[in-house]
Amino acid sequence: MPQLSPEDLLRDGIRVDGRRWNDLRPIRMEVGVLDKADGSAYIEHGKNKILVAVYGPREAHPKHIALPDRATIKCRYHMAPFSVEERKSPAPSRREIEISKVIREALEPAILSEYYPRTSIDIFIEVLQSDGGSRCAGINGASLALADAGIPMRDLVAACAVGKIAGQLALDLSDAEDKLGEADMPVAYMPTYDSVTLLQMDGSFTHDEFAAGLELAVENCKKIYQMQKDALRKQYIEAGKEAVAEGGAGPKAVI
């Protein structure tokens, strides 16, 4: 890749990958891709490729992590050694541990964990290929995988980032833009409750930029939310006919 300079990021209002300032990268979502997990999702967000598996609710191990009034939520964000240009050590880095924590905290308000006290819900986010904004894509994938696992949730959580490149606000920064840009602000959002569940920022915004950026992020989280719903519906629309054929017969046992 040729060496870019900050001035290259935005030329005549067009970014290095051909997007305008308020365009998202192309997103593809797939639900239920893993057989052994209780719920799973695969998400491509630009060049990011992320696989998410959810297990649970299941017995909490070791037992002392179990909480008496709700389920323990465990989250592991991990980048594969081959996910970045220079080989990454597979051991969890400081950055990955932090991202695991913020993703967990972004999802916790959505999960009705009090329905399953003393159990644990485990979320595994594997970044297979990374290109900036992977924590947001990870949150989007994890929401889908949680819903796919049949875990009760208040809402799906959608996330996207807003940044600043060449002095201008830009949506959904790629890795190159993040490194050469002036700011990056990931936002996770629950549209039904109009609540922000994650808000981080590095770099600097003016007050006005921050306000406009947050609005832009929220607006695009709503777009992503719609895609998440479509991905779930697509997976289950077929299964929906089952109940019609079944006439809602209650479960029974046969001895």
Next chain:
Amino acid sequence: MGVPLFVNRRDVVTPGDLLAEGEFQPGENALREGNRIYASKVGLVDVEGDRISVVPLKGCYFPKPGDLVIGRIVEAGLTGWEVDIFAPYPALLPMSETYTRGHASKTDLSTIFSTGDLVMAKVIAFDRTRDPLLTLKGPGLGKAFGNRLVRISPIKIPRLIGRKGSMINMLKRETGCRITVGQNGIVLVSGRDDKSERVAVEAIYRIEREAHTQGLTDGIEEMMRRELGR
């Protein structure tokens, strides 16, 4: 009722979808937030009177008093057994809930059921704060036997049984196997020979996979006749 309902019966909804506003009651997998009722799982809407609920399309087994389940003995304790019922919680089977005579303190419980044994049991109590309690007292309950254990999603169990047992009875008839189904998604299959068992197990997995298709009973019947060469 002149109150707004935002969905139709059997619509597929996702968590956070607004179901209704006003004088509705949230049923299963629905929750009330102020004046509004939202879905909490992916599933199909069901409206009964003023009760609005979501029939889930996926999910783990969650014990309910009265359920008949197949469990596996994990450990024999001093007064009872710990049983894995394939739920988020381990179940307890006290010796007083079996037909065994004698006193628990004088008996080595592992001589009655030991690790790995299967039991058909009924859930008698469960309220999330304590682990589910099982009983073996009741018709058809007790030690369960089977040559093959199949685990499917508990949500697909109604489909495996079929309307008035049509599917399961057809499976039994065609393969000649004894098939035991627990509400927790465990199915035990025993037959005269290896082949009929294999065909039955294959059919059970296919029912789980293709639960949504119509005319499945006929398709499975045809498949089994072909496989069994009749």
